[in-house]
Amino acid sequence: MDVHIVSSIDSPEFTHLTRALSRSTLIGLDAEWKPIRSQQSTFPMVTLLQLACQLGDDPAQWDESLVFLLDLASIPLSSIWELLKDVFVSPDILKLGFKFKQDLIFLSSTFRAQGCDPGFDKVEPYLDITNVYKFLQHKQGKKVSKDTKSLSAICKEVLGFSLCKELQCSDWSHRPLTEEQIRYAATDAHCLLGIFKVFQAKVVKEGHSCNKVKELRQFNVSLGLKDILEMPDGDNKLIGTKFCNALDIVQATASSEDCERIAKGVEVIRKTKPMDESLWKIVRKYGEKLLLRESDRIPKTSKKKGKKGSLMVDCREKQLENSGDWQGPPPWDISLGGDGCPKFLCDVMVEGLAKHLRCVGVDAAIPHSKKPEPRELIDQAYKEKRVLLTRDAKLLRHQYLIRNQIYRVKNLLKNEQLLEVIEIFQLKISEDQLMSRCTKCNGRFIQKPLTTEEAIEAAKGFQRIPNCLFDKNLEFWQCMDCNQLYWEGTQYHNAVQKFIDVCKLNE
Numbered sequence: 001m002d003v004h005i006v007s008s009i010d011s012p013e014f015t016h017l018t019r020a021l022s023r024s025t026l027i028g029l030d031a032e033w034k035p036i037r038s039q040q041s042t043f044p045m046v047t048l049l050q051l052a053c054q055l056g057d058d059p060a061q062w063d064e065s066l067v068f069l070l071d072l073a074s075i076p077l078s079s080i081w082e083l084l085k086d087v088f089v090s091p092d093i094l095k096l097g098f099k100f101k102q103d104l105i106f107l108s109s110t111f112r113a114q115g116c117d118p119g120f121d122k123v124e125p126y127l128d129i130t131n132v133y134k135f136l137q138h139k140q141g142k143k144v145s146k147d148t149k150s151l152s153a154i155c156k157e158v159l160g161f162s163l164c165k166e167l168q169c170s171d172w173s174h175r176p177l178t179e180e181q182i183r184y185a186a187t188d189a190h191c192l193l194g195i196f197k198v199f200q201a202k203v204v205k206e207g208h209s210c211n212k213v214k215e216l217r218q219f220n221v222s223l224g225l226k227d228i229l230e231m232p233d234g235d236n237k238l239i240g241t242k243f244c245n246a247l248d249i250v251q252a253t254a255s256s257e258d259c260e261r262i263a264k265g266v267e268v269i270r271k272t273k274p275m276d277e278s279l280w281k282i283v284r285k286y287g288e289k290l291l292l293r294e295s296d297r298i299p300k301t302s303k304k305k306g307k308k309g310s311l312m313v314d315c316r317e318k319q320l321e322n323s324g325d326w327q328g329p330p331p332w333d334i335s336l337g338g339d340g341c342p343k344f345l346c347d348v349m350v351e352g353l354a355k356h357l358r359c360v361g362v363d364a365a366i367p368h369s370k371k372p373e374p375r376e377l378i379d380q381a382y383k384e385k386r387v388l389l390t391r392d393a394k395l396l397r398h399q400y401l402i403r404n405q406i407y408r409v410k411n412l413l414k415n416e417q418l419l420e421v422i423e424i425f426q427l428k429i430s431e432d433q434l435m436s437r438c439t440k441c442n443g444r445f446i447q448k449p450l451t452t453e454e455a456i457e458a459a460k461g462f463q464r465i466p467n468c469l470f471d472k473n474l475e476f477w478q479c480m481d482c483n484q485l486y487w488e489g490t491q492y493h494n495a496v497q498k499f500i501d502v503c504k505l506n507e
């Protein structure tokens with residue numbers, strides 16, 4: 001175990017830490033504080049924060065881990081507040097903890113006491129080792145017990161060694177820390193990575209992992225950037241990874257001063273290394289979120305001893321303010337590698353909006369199943385690079401799983417919803433786009449219109465074409481997906497006129 005104690009921000013250890021954080025996609029978190037003997041009206045002061053960083057995402061290089069012990073009794077907290085906040089909410093880093101909510105409450109209060117208000121209120125994506133353990137038990141066909149086991153017991157069962165808990169209640173404010181304390185603190189955070197590794201191997205073995213990206217990595221030598229961008233699963237992550245590799249080469253060949261400069265300049269661009277696909281899948285499937293509420297800021301003196309065990313991951317949103325507002329470019333933005341074509345996924349609650357969007361020629365899908373789980377919806381939106389439109393505030397809790405890919409529609413009426421979406425996403429609607437898409441299935445129409453004869457042939461045994469249309473010499477359009485036929489009759493012209501009015505195309 002490679003352990004570094006960080007006691008000042010002007011130290012090589014601190015530089016080492018920031019660099020490790022920018023290369024980690026997985027970190028184990030733990031904190032130590034001086035135990036409070038009696039019931040007090042304040043939270044204990046956290047004096048040590050342990051970060052076990054997993055460098056590299058290749059399981060074959062899993063030995064590459066570093067443990068940093070942040071000496072919060074020595075470092076001015078304001079100088080690391082921003083850094084920690086970034087790490088806690090970075091979508092590129094999966095945070096592991098063992099009932100870390102309690103630690104976060106104390107940590108937050110410790111920072112607030114030094115003027116870093118409002119401390120910390122969120123850790124996401126997060127995965128609790130308790131839940132990882134329950135998953136593993138379940139997979140082994142064991143009965144999942146309701147009681148939560150201690151970290152030491154979990155460690156013993158999963159990794160084959162138990163943690164010595166003797167030092168848990170030692171004086172963590174005393175400096176210097178003893179060798180035993182250092183070892184104890186580092187192991188507590190480090191074992192989280194080990195337990196996760198077992199879990200990840202299990203998940204990957206079960207085929208939840210997709211090897212596409214890895215395959216691509218082997219073959220992408222001959223691929224240009226354009227090819228990569230055009231790939232169906234065209235992942236920005238791949239490019240991110242390539243960029244990181246290039247950066248590592250630059251850093252390895254440059255002088256240490258250059259490195260410093262480059263690292264500082266580049267930090268803004270890349271901040272952290274993106275997760276690989278298999279880890280990202282785990283986050284999407286099992287990722288949680290730690291959220292502190294206002295009430296968590298007040299010490300409850302009546303709290304029973306050992307209550308730590310009953311604090312569960314809390315997903316309730318404090319408030320949903322701002323979360324419905326669009327903040328960045330949508331996934332079809334060409335600068336993000338998109339194709340410039342707006343694509344939406346309309347939740348069951350806004351299915352009418354899907355039809356309206358199709359009427360104005362916008363690609364709007366609906367969920368694959370009638371009663372989709374939030375994760376299914378998110379998965380579909382992610383895979384098909386769509387923005388999920390919903391009126392369900394609860395869905396926004398999952399927003400962290402697909403950054404900037406959920407939008408909460410504010411209006412209740414379809415016409416107004418349509419206008420809202422057009423405005424928020426700055427969609428350009430022109431008259432010749434109206435009725436250019438199948439309203440039934442979201443499919444595209446065949447390139448050339450059919451004549452009446454061709455249409456009658458195409459509709460045989462499938463759709464009835466009213467006789468009155470036969471002598472009108474109309475053009476028929478057929479959906480390439482569901483074969484539905486459309487024609488430019490009165491209904492069509494009425495609909496066109498309606499959407500010209502709704503979208504205010506005349507103005």
Ligand SMILES: [Zn+2]
Binds near residue numbers: 438482483
């Ligand atoms: Zn269709």
